[in-house]
Amino acid sequence: MQNRLLTVIASALALAATASAANAPLKVEVPKPLFAGTPRPISLANLEPANTKRADIMVAPDVKLLSKGKKVTSSDSLPVIGELSFITDGDKTGIDGAYVELGPNTQWVQVDLGSSAKIAAVAVWHFHSQARVYHDVVIQISDDAEFKKGVTTIFNTDDDNSSKLGKGADKSYVETNNGRVIDAKNTAGRYVRLYSNGNTSDELNHYCEVEVFGVQK
16 A cells, blocks of 8 residues: 555656656747946835846746737727837837837736637836836736636736725836746636836836737637
8 A cells, every 4th residue: 555655656746747847937039128327216115126036937838929919909099109019019129119108097908819828928018218117017817808807917016006906016127128027827818908007207108019928728
């Protein structure tokens, strides 16, 4: 009996080791930096310390970029600058003509993957040609296009619930060419919605690119 138990445990450990070995860090291409020198100081209560080292997001071999060229909708259907299609066109450089500017207050953009997927990670590049922090960055996943049911929040920097999406515990961060890659922990959903509520430079909301990685069902 004991030998059989040891065999079962050994098999389980071997399977776990094989699965772990099959996973690898997610590789995300980043654009060239657009600003140099010392940025102006930014003071926020929940700001992430500069040069914070973030852990790699480990993903399975079949994880792919799912969002390229996919349809984007928004709470602001008429952007001040740019087109919503810019958000999934693959150009994350942040130069003029490569970003979208939405109106003030809390706004969202939403990527439709076409069908439900197991989402491993979401990467977002806001305007990154100068050091700034976007307020109330919230990222949610759902199979409901209206986000009224089955909503999972995978990232939330709204520490005072000013955007009325729930109080978040994630740190705000200074925008750079590295963007921000969030572990979605294989959350299932067809739609990815990203919120923001202005930034430390102005009241507007900007996106250069959103990338969604996962496995389509």
